[in-house]
Amino acid sequence: MTAQTMHPDGTAGVVGLVGLGLIGGSLGLDLRARGWDVRGFVRRESTAERARQRGLAGRVSTDPSVLAGCRLVVLALPLDQLLAPDPALLAALPPDAVITDVGSVKAPVLRTWQGIVPRFVASHPMAGTAEAGVEAGVCHLFRGRPWVVTPTPDTDPAALEVVRGLSEAVEARWLLCDPQAHDRAVALISHLPVLVGAALLQAADRGAAAAASGDGPAGDGEVEAEARALVRALASSGFADTTRVGGGNPELGALMARCNREQVLAALASYRRSLDQLEGLLQQERWADLREALAAGQRLRPEFL
Amino acid sequence: MTAQTMHPDGTAGVVGLVGLGLIGGSLGLDLRARGWDVRGFVRRESTAERARQRGLAGRVSTDPSVLAGCRLVVLALPLDQLLAPDPALLAALPPDAVITDVGSVKAPVLRTWQGIVPRFVASHPMAGTAEAGVEAGVCHLFRGRPWVVTPTPDTDPAALEVVRGLSEAVEARWLLCDPQAHDRAVALISHLPVLVGAALLQAADRGAAAAASGDGPAGDGEVEAEARALVRALASSGFADTTRVGGGNPELGALMARCNREQVLAALASYRRSLDQLEGLLQQERWADLREALAAGQRLRPEFL
Numbered sequence: 001m002t003a004q005t006m007h008p009d010g011t012a013g014v015v016g017l018v019g020l021g022l023i024g025g026s027l028g029l030d031l032r033a034r035g036w037d038v039r040g041f042v043r044r045e046s047t048a049e050r051a052r053q054r055g056l057a058g059r060v061s062t063d064p065s066v067l068a069g070c071r072l073v074v075l076a077l078p079l080d081q082l083l084a085p086d087p088a089l090l091a092a093l094p095p096d097a098v099i100t101d102v103g104s105v106k107a108p109v110l111r112t113w114q115g116i117v118p119r120f121v122a123s124h125p126m127a128g129t130a131e132a133g134v135e136a137g138v139c140h141l142f143r144g145r146p147w148v149v150t151p152t153p154d155t156d157p158a159a160l161e162v163v164r165g166l167s168e169a170v171e172a173r174w175l176l177c178d179p180q181a182h183d184r185a186v187a188l189i190s191h192l193p194v195l196v197g198a199a200l201l202q203a204a205d206r207g208a209a210a211a212a213s214g215d216g217p218a219g220d221g222e223v224e225a226e227a228r229a230l231v232r233a234l235a236s237s238g239f240a241d242t243t244r245v246g247g248g249n250p251e252l253g254a255l256m257a258r259c260n261r262e263q264v265l266a267a268l269a270s271y272r273r274s275l276d277q278l279e280g281l282l283q284q285e286r287w288a289d290l291r292e293a294l295a296a297g298q299r300l301r302p303e304f305l
Numbered sequence: 306m307t308a309q310t311m312h313p314d315g316t317a318g319v320v321g322l323v324g325l326g327l328i329g330g331s332l333g334l335d336l337r338a339r340g341w342d343v344r345g346f347v348r349r350e351s352t353a354e355r356a357r358q359r360g361l362a363g364r365v366s367t368d369p370s371v372l373a374g375c376r377l378v379v380l381a382l383p384l385d386q387l388l389a390p391d392p393a394l395l396a397a398l399p400p401d402a403v404i405t406d407v408g409s410v411k412a413p414v415l416r417t418w419q420g421i422v423p424r425f426v427a428s429h430p431m432a433g434t435a436e437a438g439v440e441a442g443v444c445h446l447f448r449g450r451p452w453v454v455t456p457t458p459d460t461d462p463a464a465l466e467v468v469r470g471l472s473e474a475v476e477a478r479w480l481l482c483d484p485q486a487h488d489r490a491v492a493l494i495s496h497l498p499v500l501v502g503a504a505l506l507q508a509a510d511r512g513a514a515a516a517a518s519g520d521g522p523a524g525d526g527e528v529e530a531e532a533r534a535l536v537r538a539l540a541s542s543g544f545a546d547t548t549r550v551g552g553g554n555p556e557l558g559a560l561m562a563r564c565n566r567e568q569v570l571a572a573l574a575s576y577r578r579s580l581d582q583l584e585g586l587l588q589q590e591r592w593a594d595l596r597e598a599l600a601a602g603q604r605l606r607p608e609f610l
């Protein structure tokens with residue numbers, strides 16, 4: 001065995017990727033470029049064929065036995081599949097392997113997996129593009145991006161080190177935090193913006209029609225159509241940016257809301273308080289206070305970039 | 306007089322720009338490149354000096370008499386100055402000149418100016434950058450962007466044609482609409498996104514602190530600080546995009562809200578209905594309906610781009 005196929009911690013090992021979409025495929029490309037021995041398990045033969053052509057893994061199969069001998073397995077699956085794991089997959093996971101995932105919500109993933117496999121580490125590599133599927137994987141997706149892990153008192157420290165080696169291999173920034181704190185944070189900065197943007201798209205469309213029909217006889221189709229055309233003609237880059245994630249993948253948005261429901265509802269409540277406050281300033285014509293509230297936002301934003 | 310200094314409609318004429326910030330300065334650069342005779346009136350001598358150095362107008366003065374002889378005057382001023390015009394400026398406007406503005410709200414501008422000057426045309430060239438001031442003007446700012454005009458029954462048709470010539474000279478897209486319809490549309494697609502984004506910034510900051518302090522003793526500063534650091538560490542391009550206009554110029558945001566208060570409040574009410582609906586789907590765990598609502602947003606968004 002050459003140095004190229006050695007695991008960075010010096011032990012011989014192979015890594016298994018369950019799913020070769022955006023995250024799994026990108027991991028495969030980076031790890032193979034580093035000389036890791038990568039095995040991929042996917043559901044469909046057509047996906048396996050394309051994954052082989054793209055070189056996302058050294059071996060790709062629709063049979064989970066391809067994972068035999070893996071020292072580390074990454075569950076690069078959507079949240080719904082993570083939370084209702086395929087029994088055939090469970091049966092095929094090597095009993096001593098470190099298992100990690102890439103789900104964007106951590107508490108429910110831990111509840112599901114900590115009882116099933118002994119060496120589970122919950123991960124959330126925070127990187128992405130608008131693409132999905134076997135064509136989506138790209139090199140260097142994780143470079144400089146946070147690789148969040150949410151260990152619990154039950155997490156095996158040696159398993160944590162194996163996942164740290166994975167994050168370092170793809171040049172991500174290692175970030176440890178509490179699972180609940182993670183889920184709250186992503187509700188605010190990742191899941192809430194989806195709902196905020198989606199509501200803005202709906203309001204722009206419906207608000208234009210409703211206001212226009214208020215001008216004339218109820219249900220004046222022509223006036224409504226004109227108003228809807230006008231908002232579309234006048235919308236510019238500010239509207240486009242504010243609604244980008246709100247107009248994104250609806251499956252993903254609904255799944256994140258479902259798996260992080262409680263935290264997303266808390267984030268919405270917090271958002272509503274902020275919006276109420278701004279609206280109150282408008283209603284009461286407190287223009288200096290409104291300017292100060294907007295200035296506070298202007299000062300805050302660079303801290304998040 | 307050479308062809309270079311002729312007005313495009315064949316009559317000799319000079320254009321006056323009141324204000325040489327982003328909009329006035331950009332107009333000056335484009336119109337001078339087309340050979341127009343451009344005069345600029347600004348308040349401060351330091352601005353006049355810099356405007357001369359940048360060539361934003363052929364003559365720049367802090368004396369409004371520089372506007373004498375102008376056939377067309379563009380009031381490239383902030384909304385507050387448009388709505389409370391300087392008496393010295395009013396006295397200096399040539400009585401027969403066509404006067405137009407560039408304000409982002411049209412009904413109050415019309416209420417102010419239609420009673421003051423006989424040949425007023427309300428304009429809203431919808432172009433911008435994040436910059437402001439005498440350094441902000443750039444060439445081709447208006448190319449392909451909407452130049453909205455909101456004529457009323459009192460608008461002089463010949464004056465409208467003069468403004469159309471201006472919009473064509475800077476290669477903007479001429480767009481006529483009703484002033485109220487304009488103000489409603491910009492409330493939804495331009496002013497509402499500012500409030501939506503500002504509320505999101507506040508919610509991300511306050512929501513993190515509030516949720517964290519709920520975990521431990523009230524006012525646990527360390528836990529709060531950790532939670533606030535975490536949302537900052539995890540925020541990515543989606544959060545940055547959604548908050549871009551919300552974290553923009555607070556003066557401008559507050560001014561637009563003040564000058565378009567009624568329409569912005571109506572837009573907020575429409576937005577709140579959309580948000581309530583999405584929140585209801587989460588509360589009732591209607592995941593298929595949430596997915597469909599997000600899918601509707603995904604279908605809508607390209608219509609606005």
